[in-house]
Amino acid sequence: MEQDKRNILHLDLDTFFVSVERLRNSQLNNKPIIVGGTSDRGVVSACSYETRAFGVYSGMPMKMARRLCPEARLIRGDMDQYSKYSHLVTDIIADEAPVYEKMSIDEHYLDLTGMDRFFGTLKWSKELRQRIIKESGLPISFGLSKNKCVAKIATGEAKPNGELQIASQEILPFLAPLSIRKIPGVGNKAFQTLRTMGVDTIATLRNVPPDMVARVLGKNGEDVWKKANGIDLSPVKPYRERKSIGTERTFNNDRADTARLEEIIAAMTEKLAFELRRKEKVTSCVTIKIRYANFDTHTKQQRIPYSAMDHQLIKIGRELFRKVYDRRMRVRLVGVKFSHLVHGAHQLDLFEDTSEMVRLYQALDSLKNRYGDHIVHKALSMSGRKVVGR
Amino acid sequence: MNFVVSSTDLLNHLQAIAKVISSKNTLPILDNFLFELKSNVLTITASDLETTLVTSMEVENAEGEGVIAVDARRLLKLKDTSEQPLTFNINTETLSVDILSESGKFSKVEQKGDDFPQPHEVDETKKTEIALPAEALLTAINKTIFATADDDLRPVMNGILFTFSADYMTAVASDAHKMVRYRRTDITSEQESSFILPQKPAQLLKNLLPNDESEVKIVFDHQNAIIEFANFVQVCRLVEGKYPNYDAVIPKDNPYRMTVDRLDIYNKLKMVSGYANPASNLVKMSIAPNELKVSAQDLDFSMSAFERLKCEYEGEEMEIGFKGVFLLEIIANISSTDVFVELSDPSRAALFLPVEKDDDNEDLLMLIMPMMVNQ
Numbered sequence: 001m002e003q004d005k006r007n008i009l010h011l012d013l014d015t016f017f018v019s020v021e022r023l024r025n026s027q028l029n030n031k032p033i034i035v036g037g038t039s040d041r042g043v044v045s046a047c048s049y050e051t052r053a054f055g056v057y058s059g060m061p062m063k064m065a066r067r068l069c070p071e072a073r074l075i076r077g078d079m080d081q082y083s084k085y086s087h088l089v090t091d092i093i094a095d096e097a098p099v100y101e102k103m104s105i106d107e108h109y110l111d112l113t114g115m116d117r118f119f120g121t122l123k124w125s126k127e128l129r130q131r132i133i134k135e136s137g138l139p140i141s142f143g144l145s146k147n148k149c150v151a152k153i154a155t156g157e158a159k160p161n162g163e164l165q166i167a168s169q170e171i172l173p174f175l176a177p178l179s180i181r182k183i184p185g186v187g188n189k190a191f192q193t194l195r196t197m198g199v200d201t202i203a204t205l206r207n208v209p210p211d212m213v214a215r216v217l218g219k220n221g222e223d224v225w226k227k228a229n230g231i232d233l234s235p236v237k238p239y240r241e242r243k244s245i246g247t248e249r250t251f252n253n254d255r256a257d258t259a260r261l262e263e264i265i266a267a268m269t270e271k272l273a274f275e276l277r278r279k280e281k282v283t284s285c286v287t288i289k290i291r292y293a294n295f296d297t298h299t300k301q302q303r304i305p306y307s308a309m310d311h312q313l314i315k316i317g318r319e320l321f322r323k324v325y326d327r328r329m330r331v332r333l334v335g336v337k338f339s340h341l342v343h344g345a346h347q348l349d350l351f352e353d354t355s356e357m358v359r360l361y362q363a364l365d366s367l368k369n370r371y372g373d374h375i376v377h378k379a380l381s382m383s384g385r386k387v388v389g390r
Numbered sequence: 391m392n393f394v395v396s397s398t399d400l401l402n403h404l405q406a407i408a409k410v411i412s413s414k415n416t417l418p419i420l421d422n423f424l425f426e427l428k429s430n431v432l433t434i435t436a437s438d439l440e441t442t443l444v445t446s447m448e449v450e451n452a453e454g455e456g457v458i459a460v461d462a463r464r465l466l467k468l469k470d471t472s473e474q475p476l477t478f479n480i481n482t483e484t485l486s487v488d489i490l491s492e493s494g495k496f497s498k499v500e501q502k503g504d505d506f507p508q509p510h511e512v513d514e515t516k517k518t519e520i521a522l523p524a525e526a527l528l529t530a531i532n533k534t535i536f537a538t539a540d541d542d543l544r545p546v547m548n549g550i551l552f553t554f555s556a557d558y559m560t561a562v563a564s565d566a567h568k569m570v571r572y573r574r575t576d577i578t579s580e581q582e583s584s585f586i587l588p589q590k591p592a593q594l595l596k597n598l599l600p601n602d603e604s605e606v607k608i609v610f611d612h613q614n615a616i617i618e619f620a621n622f623v624q625v626c627r628l629v630e631g632k633y634p635n636y637d638a639v640i641p642k643d644n645p646y647r648m649t650v651d652r653l654d655i656y657n658k659l660k661m662v663s664g665y666a667n668p669a670s671n672l673v674k675m676s677i678a679p680n681e682l683k684v685s686a687q688d689l690d691f692s693m694s695a696f697e698r699l700k701c702e703y704e705g706e707e708m709e710i711g712f713k714g715v716f717l718l719e720i721i722a723n724i725s726s727t728d729v730f731v732e733l734s735d736p737s738r739a740a741l742f743l744p745v746e747k748d749d750d751n752e753d754l755l756m757l758i759m760p761m762m763v764n765q
Contacts, residue, residue, distance in 0.1 A: 280689075282670060306670060309762075343689045344670020345711055345761035349566045350639050350739065358737035358762055 007112040007121045007144065008236065010151035011129070013089065014139040014160045016106035017046035020085050021075055023137050032072040036062055039252050045077060049160055088136050096128050101236045109148055111236035122165050129163060146171065149232035153182050171230035176203035183227050190217050190224065202228045245272055246287070248335025254293040256330045260383065262318055267377070267384030268336040269317045273310045274373050276338065277365055282306040282346055283338035286313060288320040291333035300324035308346050309361070310378065313338075391427045391454035394477050397491075399447065401468045406622070407436040407443035409594055411462055417507070422459035424506040425480075427452060435506065436462065441591045441626040442509040456482040457503025464498070509625040510614040518583040520554055520608045524619055526574050527606050528599040530561035531592050533572045533754060536719050538589050539565030546631040549586040554579035558753075562636050568716045569636060570723070573753035585610050586629035598622055640757060641739050644732035646705025648677055649745065652729045655682070656721045658697040662686050663714030665695035672761055673714040677733070678707045686714065710736040711763035720756045736760055
């Protein structure tokens with residue numbers, strides 16, 4: 001579709017985790033707040049605007065954030081609460097919008113193309129924003145433009161708690177003075193590469209031949225150049241199936257006791273496998289990730305017949321861990337991921353699965369469904385469980 | 391050596407054995423047919439090292455004797471020519487082969503026949519010999535081959551297990567999710583013996599065996615088998631190893647029995663399984679007295695389907711899940727008008743049995759493991 005005819009709205013909840021915490025405890029209003037792993041080795045997952053003045057940003061090591069802003073109140077964070085509020089917002093959007101894409105826990109794209117015939121898109125967007133603020137109590141910003149990329153950049157400029165419309169003739173002048181860092185898809189590395197070339201603002205990037213950008217940034221380069229020119233034809237995808245589930249854990253102290261590491265992996269696997277079974281899904285690919293003390297990160301994965309059974313997945317997880325852990329170095333992080341998920345059930349094996357085992361799983365799962373998944377687990381994962389947490 | 395042969399006659403023999411030639415051979419010589427002429431009999435061999443097929447035919451105007459390996463791909467192009475006598479002029483010294491047709495000539499330098507690998511041999515001291523009608527072996531393969539596995543981790547299950555005893559011959563195939571046991575009480579052997587025939591030679595036999603009472607002779611040891619019938623000989627390597635104890639996993643006392651019309655359930659399942667998730671292919675059967683409901687759904691693409699059909703059932707109401715393709719394969723391979731489905735609970739194997747037999751000597755049992763469905 002022609003870009004000029006499209007109207008894309010990007011909605012982003014401001015400092016989402018912090019806002020949720022403030023909603024639940026009004027004493028936190030207007031105080032510097034950091035949400036993230038509270039140990040020295042954790043990272044900042046969200047921080048309030050008050051802390052940003054000190055140079056804190058999300059993704060920064062907690063230790064550094066604490067040094068920069070010692071006054072900040074540290075909060076461990078409660079993912080369950082955050083997803084609850086996120087759902088609340090999604091429900092409001094689903095109620096109003098024709099097509100929406102949930103990009104992440106706090107971001108949504110809406111395709112409003114064609115709605116300007118009946119409502120002014122800006123008026124409609126403002127009303128939607130007010131409704132979200134009123135009903136959820138969370139501050140939210142939006143950017144409205146002709147494509148996803150410009151809408152997202154506009155939201156970034158509108159923040160905090162603002163709104164911005166960039167009409168099609170304003171796109172190029174709007175982008176021109178901005179830093180190339182603001183283009184979605186330009187990460188730290190691409191930013192530095194371009195900086196060394198003397199490219200700083202989007203206006204400069206526009207003048208670089210697209211071939212050259214593609215040469216230095218790889219296959220992503222052409223897209224980046226197009227985005228710098230306000231061109232982004234990616235559609236708003238209404239529905240995104242969760243393609244994988246996973247969990248990972250950074251330790252307080254690096255560790256090398258393989259027996260314990262295997263227990264932790266078993267505990268993670270058990271927890272994820274239950275999650276699969278609860279959602280009536282099965283996986284066909286298991287990935288184990290480890291990060292050594294020197295931050296070298298290695299992963300190993302294996303395709304398996306569709307399964308959601310602890311005992312099979314734990315065995316595969318253990319084998320993969322033994323393969324991937326091949327250096328005599330302490331480990332900082334381990335993670336387990338299941339991908340290639342499909343909705344379905346486990347096909348029982350004539351020679352391996354017994355009816356007793358199936359009933360055992362069913363009994364365990366019904367206990368977990370009723371009393372929570374911490375109520376019963378394998379002895380093997382007992383100690384690993386403490387590290388993984390509930 | 392020289393001989394004259396009818397092109398269609400030769401082609402029939404070549405095509406019968408050509409399927410053994412693998413498209414990705416490790417040895418280039420295996421892309422050839424081995425021709426061996428002795429008096430007026432031409433023996434043609436094709437092989438993929440594991441399996442060797444040999445056929446023989448009479449030729450006219452035969453002169454001389456010898457062996458030569460002839461390019462298979464080019465020779466098989468005969469299928470596009472009309473029926474005509476072909477004259478082969480072969481010089482085993484220079485390896486030149488001239489084929490004279492009615493209106494042309496085809497020449498190529500071929501390869502030495504002696505380079506062609508010899509078929510495996512059966513150890514004379516350990517061999518067992520069995521003779522049975524071709525029809526019995528063919529039916530046994532036809533009924534079981536679909537259930538063989540394709541699993542590198544459990545190679546024994548990639549074949550059909552044949553066992554011979556004083557009471558019956560049994561053919562068993564299973565991929566650990568479904569299983570077929572086909573028995574023939576009219577075929578017996580005083581000596582207890584068994585072998586596992588891999589999938590490829592079984593498939594080749596399926597295409598070659600005549601469906602009649604003619605005799606098939608099987609000679610085998612623990613490694614190889616020689617199967618002779620009509621004017622063919624198949625020499626193949628067997629799967630070595632111990633087949634899992636399949637008898638132990640066949641439920642002996644499934645208390646509930648359902649009777650359904652086979653074609654009815656087949657057609658309805660086929661339709662319904664199209665609406666299942668393509669990867670897991672889960673189809674649920676909800677069984678109640680007098681009514682069976684088959685249903686499927688795919689939440690990812692929000693589609694669902696169900697069909698009801700009549701059944702006779704006495705027992706507890708039950709919901710049990712199966713892989714749709716397995717169910718279809720099982721039902722397609724039973725030939726009676728009605729089938730019995732014997733069940734005990736949703737986590738145990740279900741048995742599928744024909745209600746009436748084609749032949750009194752036959753005993754067919756099919757088994758399928760359910761999928762674990764949340765209750």
